[in-house]
Amino acid sequence: MTEPDTVEIGSNRERFPDLHPGFAAQPALVEALRCLYCFDAPCTVACPTHIDVPKFIKKIATDNLRGSALAILDSNILGLSCSRVCPVEVLCEGACVMHRYNQQPIEIGRLQRFAMERFYESGARLPLNAAPQTHRVACIGAGPASLACAAELRRHGWQVTVFDKRPLAGGLNTYGIAEYKLRPADSLAEVAFVRSLGVEFEQADIGNGLSLRELEQKYDFVFLGVGLGAMDRLGIPGEHLRGVLDALQFIARYKTSGDIEVGRRVVIIGGGNTAIDAANAARRLGAEEVLLLYRRGEREMPAFDFEYYRSKVEGVRFHFQVQPVAIHGSAQDPGRVGSIECVRVELGAPDASGRRTPVPVPDSHFRLDCDMVIPSLGQGRLSGLLESCTGVELRAGCVVVDRATGRTGNPKYYAGGDCVNGGREVVDAAADGKRAALGMILARAAETL
Amino acid sequence: MASLETRFAGIRCPNPFWLASGPPTNCGEQVMRAFDAGWGGAVWKTLGEPIVNVCSRYSSVDLNGTRMMGLNNIELITDRPLDVNLREIAEVKKRYPHHAVIASLMVESKREAWHEIVHQAEDAGADGLELNFGCPHGMSERGMGSAVGQVPDYTCMITEWVKEAARTPVLVKLTPNITDIRTVGRAAARGGANGLSAINTINSITGIDLDTLTPRPDVDGQSAHGGYCGPAVKPIALNMVQQIALDPGIPVSGIGGVSGWKDAAEFILLGCGTVQVCTAAMHYGFRIVEDMIDGLINWMDEKGFRAIEDFRGLSLPRVTEWKHLNLNYKIVAEIHPEKCIGCDLCYIACWDGAHQCIHMDRVSGNGHVIPAVLEAASRARITTTPIPKLDAGSASASGPYRTPLARIPRVDPDECVGCNLCALVCPVDRCITMERVDRGVPRESWEQRAAALKGPVIA
Numbered sequence: 061m062t063e064p065d066t067v068e069i070g071s072n073r074e075r076f077p078d079l080h081p082g083f084a085a086q087p088a089l090v091e092a093l094r095c096l097y098c099f100d101a102p103c104t105v106a107c108p109t110h111i112d113v114p115k116f117i118k119k120i121a122t123d124n125l126r127g128s129a130l131a132i133l134d135s136n137i138l139g140l141s142c143s144r145v146c147p148v149e150v151l152c153e154g155a156c157v158m159h160r161y162n163q164q165p166i167e168i169g170r171l172q173r174f175a176m177e178r179f180y181e182s183g184a185r186l187p188l189n190a191a192p193q194t195h196r197v198a199c200i201g202a203g204p205a206s207l208a209c210a211a212e213l214r215r216h217g218w219q220v221t222v223f224d225k226r227p228l229a230g231g232l233n234t235y236g237i238a239e240y241k242l243r244p245a246d247s248l249a250e251v252a253f254v255r256s257l258g259v260e261f262e263q264a265d266i267g268n269g270l271s272l273r274e275l276e277q278k279y280d281f282v283f284l285g286v287g288l289g290a291m292d293r294l295g296i297p298g299e300h301l302r303g304v305l306d307a308l309q310f311i312a313r314y315k316t317s318g319d320i321e322v323g324r325r326v327v328i329i330g331g332g333n334t335a336i337d338a339a340n341a342a343r344r345l346g347a348e349e350v351l352l353l354y355r356r357g358e359r360e361m362p363a364f365d366f367e368y369y370r371s372k373v374e375g376v377r378f379h380f381q382v383q384p385v386a387i388h389g390s391a392q393d394p395g396r397v398g399s400i401e402c403v404r405v406e407l408g409a410p411d412a413s414g415r416r417t418p419v420p421v422p423d424s425h426f427r428l429d430c431d432m433v434i435p436s437l438g439q440g441r442l443s444g445l446l447e448s449c450t451g452v453e454l455r456a457g458c459v460v461v462d463r464a465t466g467r468t469g470n471p472k473y474y475a476g477g478d479c480v481n482g483g484r485e486v487v488d489a490a491a492d493g494k495r496a497a498l499g500m501i502l503a504r505a506a507e508t509l
Numbered sequence: 510m511a512s513l514e515t516r517f518a519g520i521r522c523p524n525p526f527w528l529a530s531g532p533p534t535n536c537g538e539q540v541m542r543a544f545d546a547g548w549g550g551a552v553w554k555t556l557g558e559p560i561v562n563v564c565s566r567y568s569s570v571d572l573n574g575t576r577m578m579g580l581n582n583i584e585l586i587t588d589r590p591l592d593v594n595l596r597e598i599a600e601v602k603k604r605y606p607h608h609a610v611i612a613s614l615m616v617e618s619k620r621e622a623w624h625e626i627v628h629q630a631e632d633a634g635a636d637g638l639e640l641n642f643g644c645p646h647g648m649s650e651r652g653m654g655s656a657v658g659q660v661p662d663y664t665c666m667i668t669e670w671v672k673e674a675a676r677t678p679v680l681v682k683l684t685p686n687i688t689d690i691r692t693v694g695r696a697a698a699r700g701g702a703n704g705l706s707a708i709n710t711i712n713s714i715t716g717i718d719l720d721t722l723t724p725r726p727d728v729d730g731q732s733a734h735g736g737y738c739g740p741a742v743k744p745i746a747l748n749m750v751q752q753i754a755l756d757p758g759i760p761v762s763g764i765g766g767v768s769g770w771k772d773a774a775e776f777i778l779l780g781c782g783t784v785q786v787c788t789a790a791m792h793y794g795f796r797i798v799e800d801m802i803d804g805l806i807n808w809m810d811e812k813g814f815r816a817i818e819d820f821r822g823l824s825l826p827r828v829t830e831w832k833h834l835n836l837n838y839k840i841v842a843e844i845h846p847e848k849c850i851g852c853d854l855c856y857i858a859c860w861d862g863a864h865q866c867i868h869m870d871r872v873s874g875n876g877h878v879i880p881a882v883l884e885a886a887s888r889a890r891i892t893t894t895p896i897p898k899l900d901a902g903s904a905s906a907s908g909p910y911r912t913p914l915a916r917i918p919r920v921d922p923d924e925c926v927g928c929n930l931c932a933l934v935c936p937v938d939r940c941i942t943m944e945r946v947d948r949g950v951p952r953e954s955w956e957q958r959a960a961a962l963k964g965p966v967i968a
Contacts, residue, residue, distance in 0.1 A: 096852045
């Protein structure tokens, strides 16, 4: 990870204009003035990192933009990316009392972005006041959880090294988030900011090359911010054909290498937020038709409602209660996708998660011609590395931690982010990472008492 | 429909809305457009020996995004030749015979000078005269404006000079930059004034540019104090108007922050016969008078008032001295939970700014929790983004109202002192109401109580 914190695919900027354009100064002021400045504000409680929202908004209103940015960063070092990717509709803005007042919540996300962008434009300076400490922590994975953990530790004077096997840091912020929400350049600017706090980054595949034992010996604590594994496979014939690419690979490719051809008709499989990101991206990359197949119904779809509506605006067509059974090669090139075979399903009794189980309808097979198939079934668990951490308990593939401190069954190991929560948002990972950092600091303080 | 026809100190006009002497009444063309828009009268920009103005001239105070909540100016009286102004006054009166044109006057403190300007203005056709004894900046340094209005004897003397020559009603415009405005009001009445106009602008420095460190308005790196007006000064104006409405008790034309029909109604309720407007017209143009007229008529119709005189001064008896207020009147705040949006501004206002009578205990049951403890508990809560797939079956706790019960504050009626603060900070109309508590105790003022404590005087 010695590469500079930059990557920019020129054409993406035109194809993926900002989903929510930033505020100019005057509109930001007008919006900031609308905030009621609630006491013990619900937006702050709803934010997993508990950003003091009225505080930073009031500072925008008083033209104290640096103070505003620092108020955000105090709670969440990833204030920039969170301002762009947070599903604010179900977090701060969803909790805004304005829903019960004049109906329109304060645009907290855009105000936060305004404050953060001014901060980054003015050089992103954050002085560290803590005295240097000798404690050393290794963070495995360079995604949001580790970045938040590392930054918090640095702010307490600790020494931190972040390891990741990919060349660019930032994890899914860099590789996995839809372009119109967060560009790699913004994610990498945030990485550079964390680097500027004195966090060291190293490209290394822990387990292969650098062993956990070495880390355990060299560092006081190890933070597991490894995220989830590869996306689940469909497990149907034809999955190996060219033109079949899971959603995360697809998003990483168009965001960081720009060498992707989507073809005329693209089929997305899955009903989550990532499936929707992939579907929208396929449209914007030039696909004439994008069909999203989901085996349950509209109401069962796990994607946020606002993502679903936005995708319909993008022109994505949704087919519910459809399950793929095979992918077939094309007549011209049997090694390449030509069509997908599906079966209709009916919804039966609810399963453990409370959602109704799809049951195939006999004799309902049909085929859809397509040039590309993008399965988006959710990420599997990263079992290998985690299982080799002695004393770290896993449940359903997720690391079990004490929620308040992020501590695992092994006091040397802390964990946070997707590998703990099964796959939530950037802000959840940031909150986990920070809590783990404070957990380590508390543990060390308790030892020295 | 109610009529707004007005007769003020002998001056007739179609409605009580006058433009105050200032930039909007600088020339005849403006005044005629103002009359077309509906204004009932206009006090011409002060006539006198033409002056030279500086630039810039205005600065303002914005409040929470609202521009020009207060306006400050360092402009002087008219900078146009007197004969041009007089010719235009004559022209306006010819075309608009039923509208009131008042000539505002300011000349050096010589009897002959005042006699001459009075004759000139009246010959041009002015329906009345307004003596500018209020302008607090520039002119006062030359012995005019508020330099006259701050000395009761000068006010009386010059008013007498004017009355020697005047055939039309004479109004004296008072400065608020004085300890007790009634002393000058009485002096003007003693001098024979037919009415008073109040208030003129208040001495002010609106603010300082934090980059250049120059106060505003900037005149080549320096500034001078100006006169403050606009919505910000209305409460000060209302108080002074109320004072002079009773003493000396001659007609008052109310000025100071009138921006809409409600403001006008308030000034009239405190005894004013007309109101004068400047800042609002400078901000939005002459068109604002349409709603002033419309809104006032609608309110009058609703209240059953057929004419201005029906309600003029009705609030005066309701202003008294503190010593006469009823000590036994008791009200307490009541928060209506169905209206509460959960901002909890009333809670923090009561704890930090009042008497610690509002509590967040509808669910917890433990009152008297200090704000810092509540906040700390919230910050210690671990919250995550709700993901339907991962959070199946979880339901957030709610209550009978649209706002979660735990966020709806409660007033302790025994602790509440009835100060109004919570109702003032609450953003929702009628969400917090002040409810009368009948304690079965008769009315008693402080004066009565003090007298009772002293007991009967023993001879």
